[in-house]
Amino acid sequence: MEARIESAGQARVANDVGGGVAVPADVFRLVVDGVTDYAIFMLDASGHVASWNAGAERIKGYSAREVIGTHFSRFYPEEDAARGKPARALAQAAKDGRFEDEGWRVRKDGSRFWASVVITAIRDEDGALRGFAKVTRDVTERKRAEDERERLLRAQEAVRARDEFLAIASHELKTPITALQLQVQSLLRRAEGPEAEPQQAFAERLEAVLRQANRLTRLIEGFADVVRVNTGALEIRREPLDLADLVRKVVAQRAEELERNRCELLLVAPGPVIGCFDGDRLEQAISSLLGNALKYGAGKPIRVEVRSRGDHAVILVRDEGIGIPREFQARVFDRFARAVSTRHYGGFGLGLWMVVQIVRAHGGSVSLESAPGEGSTFEVDLPRALDGG
Numbered sequence: 001m002e003a004r005i006e007s008a009g010q011a012r013v014a015n016d017v018g019g020g021v022a023v024p025a026d027v028f029r030l031v032v033d034g035v036t037d038y039a040i041f042m043l044d045a046s047g048h049v050a051s052w053n054a055g056a057e058r059i060k061g062y063s064a065r066e067v068i069g070t071h072f073s074r075f076y077p078e079e080d081a082a083r084g085k086p087a088r089a090l091a092q093a094a095k096d097g098r099f100e101d102e103g104w105r106v107r108k109d110g111s112r113f114w115a116s117v118v119i120t121a122i123r124d125e126d127g128a129l130r131g132f133a134k135v136t137r138d139v140t141e142r143k144r145a146e147d148e149r150e151r152l153l154r155a156q157e158a159v160r161a162r163d164e165f166l167a168i169a170s171h172e173l174k175t176p177i178t179a180l181q182l183q184v185q186s187l188l189r190r191a192e193g194p195e196a197e198p199q200q201a202f203a204e205r206l207e208a209v210l211r212q213a214n215r216l217t218r219l220i221e222g223f224a225d226v227v228r229v230n231t232g233a234l235e236i237r238r239e240p241l242d243l244a245d246l247v248r249k250v251v252a253q254r255a256e257e258l259e260r261n262r263c264e265l266l267l268v269a270p271g272p273v274i275g276c277f278d279g280d281r282l283e284q285a286i287s288s289l290l291g292n293a294l295k296y297g298a299g300k301p302i303r304v305e306v307r308s309r310g311d312h313a314v315i316l317v318r319d320e321g322i323g324i325p326r327e328f329q330a331r332v333f334d335r336f337a338r339a340v341s342t343r344h345y346g347g348f349g350l351g352l353w354m355v356v357q358i359v360r361a362h363g364g365s366v367s368l369e370s371a372p373g374e375g376s377t378f379e380v381d382l383p384r385a386l387d388g389g
């Protein structure tokens with residue numbers, strides 16, 4: 001059996017190499033035997049090793065005596081062998097004539113190397129499958145260099161993202177701090193000056209101070225959220241609640257801001273929307289969507305809708321503002337992604353990313369419809385998880 005396959009293989013290859021001029025099989029065998037950079041060997045039709053050259057011995061560590069007659073799946077890592085990778089490789093080579101692969105292989109001493117493999121089906125004149133020729137190269141060094149290059153690129157990208165983040169963060173943190181300082185300085189001047197500040201004006205300034213302090217707190221909480229999501233620690237604590245109530249509460253929190261921007265808001269909540277949700281997290285998500293509608297809504301009317309749809313809840317936030325360019329729509333949900341310049345609109349590009357994290361943690365989804373200059377509609381779909389999730 002072995003001998004037949006060998007001679008079948010050699011006869012064919014010899015003709016190929018000679019380009020029509022026959023190279024005697026024993027000369028060809030000497031050439032193959034002498035090659036040490038490539039493992040070149042034959043398998044019978046069922047995958048048992050039928051021949052072995054010096055390169056195979058050098059790369060894989062087995063001598064011809066140890067290995068001939070054993071199944072070639074021993075060269076694969078256990079998990080690949082268990083998943084049927086060796087059999088699939090032969091099936092593919094039998095079907096297409098040739099199979100190429102790169103992957104980990106195991107030496108006799110158990111160590112792994114990254115192999116570049118070509119398996120060629122060998123057929124006799126009648127087309128019957130006689131076995132396979134297998135050429136394996138150890139390309140671990142090349143693989144290592146490629147991995148290293150990739151690791152470097154990733155590290156450079158991480159450094160770039162960090163620098164960009166620090167630049168935005170310092171800008172964003174400075175804005176409320178500057179406002180805070182101005183308010184406090186002015187309060188101090190009044191306190192030290194001859195005229196006492198009237199109660200009302202004094203209270204208003206203090207409120208402004210508080211607003212800036214709250215904004216700073218929100219920014220810093222945003223950083224903590226990123227870390228939480230990255231470490232997989234964003235936990236959802238469900239409790240039964242009425243989502244319509246929650247949306248009303250978020251809208252009420254923004255009442256002053258809406259008024260300051262002379263922005264109309266229509267809230268459509270036809271009835272209670274009962275479900276099991278994380279109230280704090282959803283409040284954060286809805287507030288972020290509403291904040292965007294305010295920020296990018298160009299002062300035009302905003303529509304917020306909340307209703308049940310079967311055993312789901314739907315929240316809609318629509319504005320008629322600047323809209324989002326089509327090519328950017330898929331990316332606005334990415335972390336730090338922004339379609340506007342920092343000079344015109346403050347923000348980290350974390351809001352929508354966090355909305356998606358929160359909604360996904362609830363088993364829901366967020367979708368967007370938008371056209372530049374016409375406005376944007378964000379729709380959140382949440383399972384109501386009435387059984388408690």
Ligand SMILES: Nc1ncnc2c1ncn2[C@@H]1O[C@H](COP(=O)(O)OP(=O)(O)OP(=O)(O)O)[C@@H](O)[C@H]1O
Nearest residue numbers: 292296323332338339340347348349350351352376
């Ligand atoms: N309603 C909207 N209309 C137009 N563009 C929007 C709207 N909402 C989001 N965008 C675009 O998507 C980007 C990402 O939004 P996201 O809320 O994640 O970040 P941000 O508002 O820039 O900052 P923040 O982290 O403070 O929320 C925005 O920078 C903006 O370009």
Ligand SMILES: [Mg+2]
Nearest residue numbers: 292347351352
């Ligand atoms: Mg935002």
